[in-house]
Amino acid sequence: MNKSFNKKIDRSKSNERKWSIEYLEENYKIDFSKKFYNLSIADLDFQTPKPIVKSIISRAKKKTYSYTYTEKKSLQAIQIWYKKMHEINLKTDLIKLVHGTVNAMFEVVKCFTKEKESVLIQSPIYQPFERSIIKTKRNVIYNNLIYRDDNYYIDFVDFENKIVKNKIKLFLWCNPHNPGGRVWEQEEILKIIEICNKNKVLIFSDEVHGDLVLNQKHNSLLNYSNLIKDFIVCNSPNKTFNLGGLKGSYMICSNKNIFEQISNQYEIDSLTSPNIFFQPALISAYTNNYSYNWLKKLKEYIYSNYTFLKQQLSNFQNLEIMQMQASYLVWIKFKSKLSLKDIKQQFIDNNLILSFSDDFADCKDNWIRLNIGINKKTLKQVVNKLKLVVFNIKGEK
Numbered sequence: 001m002n003k004s005f006n007k008k009i010d011r012s013k014s015n016e017r018k019w020s021i022e023y024l025e026e027n028y029k030i031d032f033s034k035k036f037y038n039l040s041i042a043d044l045d046f047q048t049p050k051p052i053v054k055s056i057i058s059r060a061k062k063k064t065y066s067y068t069y070t071e072k073k074s075l076q077a078i079q080i081w082y083k084k085m086h087e088i089n090l091k092t093d094l095i096k097l098v099h100g101t102v103n104a105m106f107e108v109v110k111c112f113t114k115e116k117e118s119v120l121i122q123s124p125i126y127q128p129f130e131r132s133i134i135k136t137k138r139n140v141i142y143n144n145l146i147y148r149d150d151n152y153y154i155d156f157v158d159f160e161n162k163i164v165k166n167k168i169k170l171f172l173w174c175n176p177h178n179p180g181g182r183v184w185e186q187e188e189i190l191k192i193i194e195i196c197n198k199n200k201v202l203i204f205s206d207e208v209h210g211d212l213v214l215n216q217k218h219n220s221l222l223n224y225s226n227l228i229k230d231f232i233v234c235n236s237p238n239k240t241f242n243l244g245g246l247k248g249s250y251m252i253c254s255n256k257n258i259f260e261q262i263s264n265q266y267e268i269d270s271l272t273s274p275n276i277f278f279q280p281a282l283i284s285a286y287t288n289n290y291s292y293n294w295l296k297k298l299k300e301y302i303y304s305n306y307t308f309l310k311q312q313l314s315n316f317q318n319l320e321i322m323q324m325q326a327s328y329l330v331w332i333k334f335k336s337k338l339s340l341k342d343i344k345q346q347f348i349d350n351n352l353i354l355s356f357s358d359d360f361a362d363c364k365d366n367w368i369r370l371n372i373g374i375n376k377k378t379l380k381q382v383v384n385k386l387k388l389v390v391f392n393i394k395g396e397k
């Protein structure tokens with residue numbers, strides 16, 4: 001176990017959303033004069049690996065910050081990473097550096113559908129999937145995931161029916177799933193591909209949690225590229241190495257035609273010049289052995305946090321903890337007669353900021369999502385607070 005993750009980092013003056021009181025005060029009504037815990041936004045409490053930090057500082061020291069272009073070295077770094085991490089061979093000419101994964105969803109929706117057309121997502125899901133469809137004046141169609149035995153499953157009959165009935169041409173997929181932490185299995189992926197192929201549906205696979213798959217292999221759509229005509233996989237080092245503020249990610253397209261169409265959409269929206277610090281960070285993250293080994297240790301640390309949390313909360317009959325197969329976000333079902341509003345209030349009264357069902361698209365029942373990308377000492381304090389809140393809520397039933 002790498003003890004360096006135990007170190008507490010002071011983020012109070014770093015002007016980042018998860019830690020900045022200036023930002024949080026606008027959004028949460030808790031007592032900020034007292035110690036508070038923010039387990040919502042999917043950022044890690046840990047420092048980014050040293051070589052990545054060094055690469056950013058070294059770029060900053062050049063004292064010039066002009067427009068950029070996509071460097072060959074960046075594309076090669078992505079190629080190297082995929083080979084090493086996932087045993088996948090990529091062609092660099094089908095990779096496009098873009099400006100964040102959420103933005104990529106918006107661009108894909110605009111590029112491959114027209115206003116009033118329908119786009120399919122699986123719910124519940126990370127909110128921007130829905131937002132990218134509604135804000136661009138398209139129609140959202142939900143394929144509800146089935147919750148069973150601490151896991152999510154796909155209702156394939158509904159999936160296909162909705163595609164046919166709504167003339168779906170685009171499916172926005174979360175692989176692995178956020179908020180469920182579900183890693184989709186080969187059989188499920190093959191079924192998705194079969195239905196999408198049959199109905200000529202383009203798959204956009206958001207794989208930003210793919211490098212954080214725990215104790216098993218990430219099942220990237222790229223593993224099946226010979227079976228699908230059109231797809232876009234989107235990934236980035238953001239979740240993995242805590243680089244969200246650089247607003248950089250990349251798309252891997254199935255073929256030249258898709259690559260050119262989406263590149264044209266980025267031109268229409270005048271989205272050019274990758275962030276000047278993104279490329280050095282990406283190259284360092286993806287080519288350094290240090291980062292690669294750091295990630296292995298990070299995953300061990302997170303998994304031990306998950307085991308600890310599960311064990312500590314196992315006696316609460318009003319909680320069901322979903323299997324966290326990827327990332328550092330634990331999805332917990334809250335079985336209580338209280339309304340979500342009342343449940344939220346109990347957490348707020350205890351200075352705990354979490355994500356709740358209504359932070360996600362089309363989420364029924366009461367759920368909470370906990371970010372456990374935090375050090376063990378903080379986790380213990382959080383668990384004690386959680387126990388108090390959960391016990392209280394139990395008492396109110």
Ligand SMILES: Cc1ncc(COP(=O)(O)O)c(C=O)c1O
Pocket residue numbers: 042099100101102103126174178206208209236238244248249
């Ligand atoms: C599934 C998923 N996609 C995308 C993002 C955000 O990606 P980006 O910061 O690159 O827009 C998140 C952040 O939590 C996420 O969970």
